Amino acid sequence: MDVIKVPVVEEILSANDQLAVANRELLDANKVFGVNIMSSPGSGKTSTIVATQERLKDSLRLGMVDGDIATTIDADRAAEAGMQAVQINTGGNCHLDAVMVSQGIRSLKLEDLDLMIIENVGNLICPSSFKLGTHISVLIASVPEGADKPYKYPPMYRGVDAVIINKIDVLPYFDFDMDYFVKGVEMLNPGVKSFPISNKTGEGLDAWADWLYEQVAAYQQSAAE
Amino acid sequence: MHELPVTESILTIALRYAEREHATSISDLYLVIGDLSSIVDESVQFYWDIISRDTIAEGATLHFERTPMQMVCFDCGKTYRPEPGTLSCPGCGSTIVQVAGGEDFRLEAITVEKDENTEKANEAAPSVDGVIEET
Ligand SMILES: Nc1nc2c(ncn2[C@@H]2O[C@H](COP(=O)(O)OP(=O)(O)OP(=O)(O)O)[C@@H](O)[C@H]2O)c(=O)[nH]1
Ligand SMILES: [Mg+2]
Ligand SMILES: [Zn+2]
Ligand SMILES: [Zn+2]
Secondary structure (H helix, E strand, O other): OEEEEEEEEEEOOHHHHHHHHHHHHHHHHOOOEEEEEEEOOOOOHHHHHHHHHHHHOOOOOEEEEEEEOOOOHHHHHHHHOOOEEEEEEOOOOOOOOHHHHHHHHHOOOHHHOOEEEEEOOOOOOOHHHOOOOOOEEEEEEEHHHOOOHHHHOHHHHOOOOEEEEEOHHHHHHOOOOHHHHHHHHHHHOOOOEEEEOOOOOOOOHHHHHHHHHHHHHHHHHHHHO | OOHHHHHHHHHHHHHHHHHHOOOOEEEEEEEEEEHHHOOOHHHHHHHHHHHOOOOOOOOOEEEEEEEOOEEEEOOOOOEEOOOOOOOOOOOOOOOOEEEEEOOOEEEEEEEEEEOHHHHHHHHHOOOOOOOOOOO
8 A cells, every 4th residue: 555645736716717717718709898796795786786787888788697695686676777687596605606607697698798797695705715707806895884894804805906985975974984994905905996986876986887888998999809 | 604615626626636646545635725715624624524425535634734814015024914903014004015925725735545456557557537447
C-alpha cells in the first residue's frame, strides 16, 4: 500500500466558475449585457430594477432573472413594468449559483434583449462568492441598514463594480454616517462607482441609469467590432 | 450557510484527483479557507461525514488552514488585521489601504492510498481519463 500526497490547488467553487463562463458565453453570443444585483433583503433591488426599466426602456430592451425563494412577486413587478421576466426557484437557497442562472437565462428570449438584470437572493453574506457569468455586479445598500455594513460584511463589497446607496430620502431619520460608509467601501474596493439614490423621490436614479446605459452601449460597441 | 454545496464541491474535486491517481482511498484533505469566505469549519465537517459515506473518501480527515483577513497600507506599508468596525491603518490612520489576505478558498492537496496491484495494472495499460482498464 502506497500513501502519497497529491497536490490539487483547485478553487473549491471551480465547477461553478466554469459554468459562469458558459453563461457569459451564452450572453455574449446574443450580445446581452448581464448585471448581477445583490443586497440584503428589502434594500430595494426590485424597486431599483423597475426604476431602471422606466428610465431605459426607450433605448434598451431589458430582461430580469429573479432569484426568489418561493414567490413570483418580484418577477411579476418587473413583468408589469414591461420587462421580460423569469423567476427561478432557489428552493430556499441563500444565494444564486451559475447552475440556477443558466436555467434562468435559457428561459429568456435572449435575442430580444440588450440588458439582463439578475436579482440575487436577498442576503449580505454569500451571494458574492458565486460567480454567475454577468459582465458586472452591483451591490445595493440602503440607509436603514446602517453605515457599518462594509465593515461587517466585507466580502460583499469586494469585486463589485458599483455600489448603490438606496433610500437616501430617509437620511434625516437615521444616523447614517455617509462618510464612514463611503470610506469603508473605498477601502475594500478602491475606485468603485457609487450612486446615492432614492426610489421614493427618484433622486440619483438618472445618474445610475445613465452610467448603466453607457456600460451597455460600450459593450455592444465592442461586441459589434 | 451554504456549506452543503461547498462540501459537495470539495468531495467532487477530491474524488476526481484520487481517480486520476488510481487511488483506492483518500485519507486526508488539506483545505485553505480565508476568514472572508463565510464558511464554518464545523458545518463542512458535519456534511462531510454524511456525504463521504460509501465513497473512497469515507472517514478522511479534513484539515482546515484558516487564513485571516489582512490589509496593507499604501502610506506606511504596514500589514495588519483590522479591528472590528475598522478597516483603516492602525499604524498611521490612512484609508489608502487594500485587502491583502483572507480570501482563499481552495483544496490544496489530498493524501491518498494506492494499491500496488492497481499501480502495476496501470503501468501495463495506461488508462485514459482515469478509467482503469481490465488487463
Ligand atoms: N423610503 C424608501 N423606501 C424604499 C426605497 N426603495 C425601496 N423602498 C421600499 O423598501 C421595500 C423593499 O423594496 P424592494 O424593492 O422590494 O426590495 P428588495 O431588495 O427587492 O427586497 P427582497 O427582494 O425582498 O429582498 C419596499 O417597501 C419599497 O417600497 C427608497 O428609496 N426609499
Ligand atoms: Mg425583490
Ligand atoms: Zn449561500
Ligand atoms: Zn499606515
